[in-house]
Amino acid sequence: MAAVQANEEKTAKGTVRGRRIFSYIILIFLTFLCLIWFYILFINTTRSNGELGKGFTPIPSSHLIENLSNMLHGSLPFVRGMLNSLIIAGLSAFFSTYFSTMTAYAIHAYDFKGKKAIYTFILAIMMIPTQVSALGFVQLVSKMNLMDHYLPLVVPAVASPVVFFYMKQYMDSNLPGSLLEAARIDGAGEFRIFNTIVMPLMKPAIAVQAIFTFVNSWNNYFTPALILHKETMKTLPVLIAELRSADWLKFDMGQVYASITFSIFPVIFVYLFLSKYIVGGVTAGGVKG
Amino acid sequence: MEKRKKSRIKRHNRYGYIFLIPFMAVFVIFQMIPLLSTIYNSFFENYRSGLKQIGPNFIGLANYAKLFTSGDLPKYFANTMIMWVLGFVPQIVVSLALAAWFTDPSLHLKAQRFFKTVIYLPNLIMASAFAMLFFTLFADSGPVNSILMSLHLLSKPYKFMSHVGSVRGMVAFMNFLMWFGNTTILLMAGMLGIDSSLFEAAEVDGANARQIFFRITMPILKPIFVYVMITSLIGGLQMFDVPQILTNGSGDPMRSSMTLIMYLNKHLYSKNYGMAGALSVILLIITGLLSMVVFKTTADKKD
């Protein structure tokens, strides 16, 4: 690529084509790397436990419907699990983006005593590994009588230092102070400015972090496994783990793969829905003209 | 920017505090209290042997002393950093390249939407499910080995899980796959704020792709780029799930893929709150120091 760029100025047209071809090759390779997993997952979902024992083949088998129906009619409540996952991941995404944006806005747009200290403090929080406070967290939840409850899985999302940090950085490059002053001169209240002017301007950043938070929460096994013990409260990753620890009599990899496939679909839809705010936007900014 | 604002909006500034309330309240309850109890625990002998509870007995800094004298910490720190760098370097290079291509008006890449959407998809697969697929692919009798053998690149199956290089490589590869789309999306979202007319004007003025990238894209992207660096570093230091699942918690061969958090996890098996607490505190300090370095270096350049 360096060689290509060296010649760039001389034969502009030729090199652009060269770079374009190079980009396509890389992109197609990456696409292959990204999609192959879904293909394998699909193949494995169509195979019975015994067939899976024989090792991988690239050709689908005929047990897709059977595996899915075994999973859905088995003793674990997967449909209910999906609902639980949707509620928890959806609320987490909402709480973390809305309140983190609000917090970032507080630091970005106002001047007050201790602002620097608070900013540094929040960044410091970011460095605490979750594992560190997990034990204490669950003991706390237990003391608060919030076991088997959505709240401890959703409310902590309000304080997401990572999301906050991203919002703050995004505001630094994309939210000019002049705009806010104009709004104030028009007499808008601070909450109104935040909700009607700042939030819409932050759409791409919110979409990005909403996706990340949603996906993380959706795939999180760790905390829900500690908090949720009632079968009807459990989220999909917890149920999948239960399916995988079935005893050798009942163990059925086909069902495990079916449950994984089953749990991926909703998150793909959510992703595709939210990603248009990012993907579409860049296209408009970068390619037009 | 902040200085300019100062004069105009003083009376609104109390809203700064108001807007901070939800975050701070939740933080204090759900993170601060558990964190303090972790630190407190690090000074106690407190674990279970079978069903027997030992402690808590105050033992001062003995847990810390044990961690440092065992001599394993530097090794696990090195493992963590090696696997992080192995995954992060390609990740940031690819992400920047993709971000540059997607914003380069002269390239006119077709099917951009498709590519941009696809690159994030691996992140949607649960790490544990991902690892199952990896095992299937890289088994001795798996498709990767059979392809390599049918190409006569190998005479007998390569044991991917039994070599230091390949295990670390697989951890890095899996991390790369799961997170490069994430990084690219962050960068692209950062570029949304860049007015497309800037690129067009630069092109008209005869700037080439490299100039556009380094003179226009990167400076505007800088805050987001700092974010990517810092969060990647922190995420890297906290690397856990991928190596844990791929090596079944062992970190083998010979613990060469054992990360700091996996080590922490080992102590949690015996509910050893004392050792786990001490290790957590050390981890916190390491992360803080490294992040400060990144912050300082990037902040200096800003001025």
Add this chain to the structure above:
Amino acid sequence: MKKRMKTLLSLAMAAALVVPMAACGSGTTASSKSASASGSSASSASTSASSSATEETTAASSSSATEAASSAEDASGEGTVLNIQCWNDEFANRLAAHYPGFEAADPKDATKGGKIGDVTVKFTVTPSDDNAYQNNLDTVLPENADASADKKVDIFLVEADYALKYIDADANVAMKLSDLGITDDDLSKQYQYTKDVVTDANGDIRGSSWQACSAGLIFNRDIAKKVLGTDDLDAVQDAVSSWDKFNETAKKVKDAGYQMCSAMDTYRVYSNNVSGPWVQDGKVVVDDNIKAWAEDSKALVDAGEENSYELWSDDWSKGFFKDTPVFCYFGPAWLINFSMHSDEDGSVGKDGGWGFVTGPQGFYWGGTWICAANGTDNPTLVKDIILNMTTNDDVMKEIAVDDSDCVNNKTVLDALASDEKFGNPILGGQNPYAMLSAGAEKVDMSNISIYDQGCNEEFQTAMKNYFDGNASYDDALAQFKSAIQEKYPDVSVD
């Protein structure tokens, strides 16, 4: 990598942490509610008996039903809820199918519980993944006496690997069977090793099992014919009757282009035949037989005569199918019946291609023990369940015939051994019961300790490095020792 900070920690680790929290909810409710999806399954109930049981469901959960008690005779004044802790549906199915008077709430899913007379039976299923099951027991059992009546654990199940932890005399979370009124006489038909596993330091028995999972060497008949010239059971046994002979045979197998087995297969055999426990006087001791496993296996792996695949991995289970080079596996009857994909076309077992012999040393693998939780408010019923499910000849026979369990009852196994009907098609018609019974007599489990599970796991993990050529024996041993220090801070390693 980046975003992981808060959230992505995830999976595997969960276990270790589950610790204090599992306490809360799990003890009681989880599986007993006849919840959700399965509602539809009730409609497909086939027999009239089961459909009437279905109707009982609602009554059961409100615990208002007042039917005559069938088996809990003198249980007046005892609890109305029988709580059972388990990690899968195995015991629930056995209880539902074989305990007289059990009416399942959902005939298709025994873990939904049911009724025994007036008593509502509730199962709490906690997966054993990531140690979650034990973490759950660790929280509920010590506080069982103080739990409210409906939440008291009455029965919990354990596996041999960690049984000692829960039947420990000091911990005292499992009742002595003698305190329940179960006598040595009641247990006289059980195999000694199944009692050793649940005997505490004072010699008191605190659990009972319906299974005797003695095991042996399962060989591929085709390969035996090619390598040894015969698949005759006595001849094959003769070729593997000691470790020396086994190693000689391994060489022949290799020379013929095959592989003996995985080094991980033989571990249980060696470790079941040790001369002393893992931890003696607070110090880890690597037994000679364990050392022998490491040395023998290293030689075999280096010579290409054995592989080092981990149990249950794709590569390991390849040998269940034809045209693969694996000569043998080590396992009990359940491995043969349920795990070797014998219903699958192309598997060795489908055509009866396996043979079953004793092998170099006797050993066992698996088995579930029933313990009565200290603090139970249903001692009479618990006693009756243990007696019926683990000592009653008729029930044992039923379980052996219906479920293919190798039951813990000498009389029944001996009867099966002499009955031609019980030839196993997977084994080419061989009746394995005489061998299993003799094997179970020989297993010696007097050297177990509460540290066994961790020590066995960590030793194999560490030695895999040695086999793969990534470490010397001493380095691997050092890694084993540091792992033990992490798991058991109270055990000394040098």
